[in-house]
Amino acid sequence: MAVWGDLEQPGADAAAGEEFLRAAFHVLLEEAVRKGTDAAQKVRAGGGRGAGAEGVGPSAERCPQVCEWKEPHELRELLDLELRSHGESADRLLQRCRDVIRYSVKTCHPRFFNQLFSGLDHHALAGRLLTETLNTSQYTYEIAPVFVLMEEVVLAKLRKLVGWDCGDGIFCPGGSISNMYAMNVARFQRFPESRRQGSRALPRLVLFTSEESHYSILKGAAFLGIGTDNVVLVHADERGKMIPEELEKEIERVKSEGAVPFFVSATSGTTVLGAFDPLGPVADVCQRHGLWLHVDVSAGETPLSTPSPTSPHPPRSVLQAAWGGSALLSKKHRHLLAGIERADSVAWNPHKMLTVGLQCSAFLLRDESGLLQRCHGSGATYLFQPDKFYDVTYDTGDKTVQCGRRVDCLKLWLLWKAVGTEGLEQRVDRAFSCTRYLAAELKRRDGFQLVMEPEFLNLCFWFVPPSLRGRQGCADFEVLLGKVAPAIKERMMKEGSMMVGYQPHGARPNFFRQIVTSPAVTRADLDFFLDEIERLGRDL
């Protein structure tokens, strides 16, 4: 039929596409990868900077560094976001690529300290580019043979570091969802009928976590139908660590109300203070009461309690180690997570300290009875056919609540292959050393005041500008101090020289939270960091 004439040739121009890809790649490599990671950038002549930036002198030309600040309405104009009916030329599109890179924050920059992730690892990046190009979904062996096998190997390695010889797990789209998995699996393990009948058929379930925990625990409780009122926030000490005696008290209280405690989420490395809950004592409490212990080591928040080996329904505790988990790679620092092997589950985010790239979040389970599969599996016949020509136990996708799932293991695997466990350990140790150096420097300088001695990589401090020094006793001191960090932040962003986060915390006014994870950060960057805060805050 003549109508099919249009179908004779492919509908897209592959040659033009490849040419565009090549051109865009050069832009990307130069503008994002090379410039984005280079701290030796010229600065505005008027700014008078130079200290801390290697080999830099004043220059008439301003180059963007960590960011190039634009107000939202301005940025909208610049980007010309509107989607129209006709396409654009390759040149126009390449310019768009340059603009996007230019106005985006360079999280790979050595002076980006704003979040719990930063930096760029080239091996992991190559892994990510490869992942994108292969564009597959990690549900069945037939569709993603390499990655199904690879995921299993990587998860086994992570479990080994936790201290488990076997177990289960899966990569999730983020630590928040990993924590939700833990909650759901714990609920299912305790009450298998909950899968079918839902939570309304159960008694009121209650879970426990530190008041310092990550907000994903609250979000998770709401999402899973447990309810945020049924999340008990256990008091932490002045260092931000959960108090086991308080946990015990709360569990007793909840039991006396007729509700059912089922889950404790411990945190190894809280988001703000970087505190590590005392896992041994917390595990003891969980064991006594039969609660699941989850540890959030993902930068984590929730404490995990370990199940009791003697209890018929081992308690479930989740260890949130999303942030702090990577300390397990360091022989010197893994003591911070002593007791983690007693957890029932762990959430660990290599996309944080290991600079692997978003997202890379592992949910690890000690159970090896197929709990994850029983909890989530539904056996969809169009995808998980039991009569395939290969061993269908390799079709691991049914263990998840997702259908299509990104391949997150390749970037971590490639990085690990490139540097080895020793290389990763070096990075973790280095990050700790950077923090120690900074803490020591900070103490030497006037006007800087530590919130507390850091145990991990979170360096929390106030900068007290000259105008406020000596006024600590005054009535309005804290109010004024609280305005300092936001003002300095605004200045640093508008100059683009660096980025660091701040927040209030309990009764404490806004303080800075400095995080170093990137292996590219040097002493010069750290000195610059303190110099820059001083410079920007001097006249406040």
Added chain:
Amino acid sequence: MEASTCKQDLLQKKKNAVLVDGVILNGPITDSKAGGKFVEEACKIIMEEIIQKADDVTEKLASSLLVYPMYPSLVNRDQHSVERASSHVHSVTACFSSIFSDHPRFFNQLYAGIDYYSLVARFITEALNPSVYTYEVSPVFLLVEEAVIKKMIEFIGWEEGDGIFNPGGSVSNMYAMNLARYKFCPEIKEKGLSGLPRLVLFTSEECHYSMKKAASFLGIGTENVYFVKTDESFKSVSRRGKMIPEELEKQVQRARNEGSAPFLVCATAGTTVLGAFDPLDKIADICEKHDLWLHVDASWGGSALISRKHCRLLHGIQRADSVAWNPHKMLLAGIQCCALLVKDNSDLLKKCYSAKAAYLFQQDKFYDVSYDTGDKSIQCSRRPDAFKFWLMWKALGTTGLEERVNRALALARYLVEEIKKREGFQLLLEPEYANVCFWYIPPSLRKMENGPEFWQKLHQVSVT
């Protein structure tokens, strides 16, 4: 690339080597020049082994899958070099070159093919590694997401609305389920479900399995998902696998009579197996009558909205309260690219999901914090999935995307005509979308009588 050679150089150069805990901090631990070169070389490999072979039908799509000498010690303690790492990239691409989802003969899933613009966008986002929670960290990608959501809403037919990009259609469906539940009874966010009336939702028996997984995950329970019959079960030539509205009405009544609390209907626009489109107008009538939230899972079929010729398949979609739409399927945007769109304009997403964490969503920032949209998500860190769709749209324009959809459906139509002409091929039903479902009856079975033995033998055919 690692510290060993760097260390010595540094010790020589610097008079005051700064040593903390045995670690020298003067220089970086990584060699960024070598790193940049590695990325460049890896991209050459990607270009040669994957991109350039992508549309070549003479390349094998799949080789023997089970004979991999897979890595016995995938992670070990060797010292590695750039060359070694590069060879790993080679190995992975070589192994994986047996499965090309961009090969012209890869028809296995609801996604396939390659779009260069989306790939460039994805490369850019990987290099920049942003997280789309706040404007300060991700200014460009937040604004891009906002613009894309606005455009998608336009195609649905709403004047205003809200939305968010999620890690998958399953997660979008969960969002919708939770939103509907929150609208029904906002207290559930705090109180949970224990002791409440039994919430019930309705969906087609042809729906995606994420409905059940979502019901279980959200604490609603899989037995409270009521499956509505479709016309597939009727032996009629017009059967398509579409939900039967009268059956939905019956189920809703049944649920009410049982004393339970119906709260949500999930219609499907483009079912996974048959590619069926539920009759949205009639279903919307029922939802309106019973005050039920109408969610349309258009993860697969949503892209037909871009085609003026085929958007009639989703007639009535503007009456939905929420829509899940995955451009990574027919529009080739790249995994993952999944939007949940919501008609409500009263910040329902935010009210339902926010936790207002003080360390991230500070209220005293120096810019308008309403741009910090991350708090309407269940996630904390979130990928900039809208950007690849945006760049692709800029490159092709709406007309280009429309051509893509029209072509896909024309290809399906061609295949159907050919199947009808050829002996031994039998269509399951007349498709209205891109899903062409058929049996191949080998010569040995063609004379066999239509009975249980025939069907049993036929069942084995596609497996082999």
